[in-house]
Amino acid sequence: MNTAEYKGVFVFAQQVDNVVSGIALELLGKGKELAADLDTDVTAVLMGSGIKDQADRLAAFGADRIILVDDPELKEYRTEPYTQALSEVILKYKPEVFLVGATAIGRDLAPRVCARIHTGLTADCTQLDIGDYPLTPIPGKETLHKQLLMTRPAFGGNTIATIACPHHRPQMATVRPGVMQRLTEDKGKKAVIDEFAVELTANVNYVEIVEIVKSIAVAADVMDAKVLVSGGRGLGDPESFAMLDDLAKTLGGTVSCSRAVVDAGWKPKDLQVGQTGKTVRPDLYIAVGISGAIQHLAGMEESGLIIAINKDETAPIFEVADYGIVGDYKQILPGLTDKLAKIMAARV
């Protein structure tokens, strides 16, 4: 493979219900940085049916060019038609770097595409850089410059690894939502639009979608919240979340939870923070009755200020908390909410 033939940073502009997902904008933000280091530009690949109106949004968030694949077969995400379309785009345009969101769609699509076109894939990256591989020269081994260095947690967040894809192109990564920063929207910005027609072939790999059931929209997306009050199994029962709701409301935040709470059926999965849930970094994260399994920490430890309340003074959550309070949350939360409400009322 002549890796020099491959140029440009591409991102998969995931859309759901014909609305571009937040992750697409995050990938554009990161893509711009990588493109600057590679002295190239950023292309968004937008696929769906009747989605052309989403192009302006991609341009406003940094796309220099948009490859638009508009086909009725691409209306709802299905692995095979999307794999055919994306593989064709990659074979035609030969990108150097291709980023996909590590979402329930991206983590299905990207591996299937990589297996089809024979390149490597690094999952769930939390950091991307351009640099040398090997990182430091090794005698007898050629140093390759301007490689995509993909950093990701492994072992449930216990270790981090930096991965390169030195001899295959594109260098592909899925990127964890909520980690990369989107650019400030610039509505005046325009992008070149390439309409790209693909001939999709209904083959043995096609499946049929019988029904689509959307979950009831949660009041607020935990990934956008500036303040999160998060509850764990230590709460003892689902009813006690009412105390967390009150505190969250007072602080202008929202409620999230740990995996144990979702497994117990107390809260929907949309609210779950952690390795298999959402990665969040609010300005303030208050963990109540959360012991702090490593998988949970991996999803919240980048928060601005972390306060933990837990009965068990050996709970691992205290290892990442800025302020840890050993105690019974039932004795603390109602009084805390009350006092904060009074302070805020007095200030108005």
Next chain:
Amino acid sequence: MKIIVCIKQVPDTKGGVKFNPDGTLDRSAMLAIMNPDDKAGLEAALRLKDEHGGKVTVMTMGPPKAEAVLRESLAMGADEAVLITDPLLGGADTWATSQTLAGAIRNMDYDLIITGRQAIDGDTAQVGPQLSEHLNIPVISYAEEIKVDGEEIIIKRQYDDRYHIIKAKLPCLLTALSELGKPRYMTPGGIFDAFKADIEVWNRSKLIDVADSDLGLKGSPTQIAKASDKVRKGGGEKVNLDSAAAIDYIVEKLVEKNFA
């Protein structure tokens, strides 16, 4: 119906992680277990067998000691077990792993392949979809519920904010979420039999239609540039106060940081 379940032996990260004095992960001090999503996948396969009859074959690629998770599977009720082991396969990334599994599965007759969604050591969720591509069969990832109806399979497939009910023709591959079912326990008789059972051990020569250049570390497009243990920021203040004092303490910190 003939079902193949691909499983992996992984270090148990859940019951606390052990570190060496130098701060690196002490894998020898951690239990080696069957990957939880794989175990849920095996449970789903056993339930399909209970309902429709047939045969469940478990397969793993790994060092010889990975045999332990195969015996555990047999004790749970799997019928046959295959261990793919060869020094040539070491250091495989997900491309090379999926090529290996595909090469092994080409020896077999099957209606359904189940893999766990992801393993708790690598957390990539890539091997299942990649394997399906190499075998040219449909993939349905993130399966939450399964129903088989003749030549078709109906699956509840989870997405971030919804689920799809998907119908596919067999053979196909699905990746299992833990929601598929709580794994059954091994039975005493099952454990006894499992220790006597023969496990097929396959090496490189059994793999069909796979080039050496697609196997092991050498066949892996991705390469590790650096691996290190995660440095946590470390805890701040920890206080143990009566509730009134605890409330004052938290309020003081929130005011100080401009949250109240």
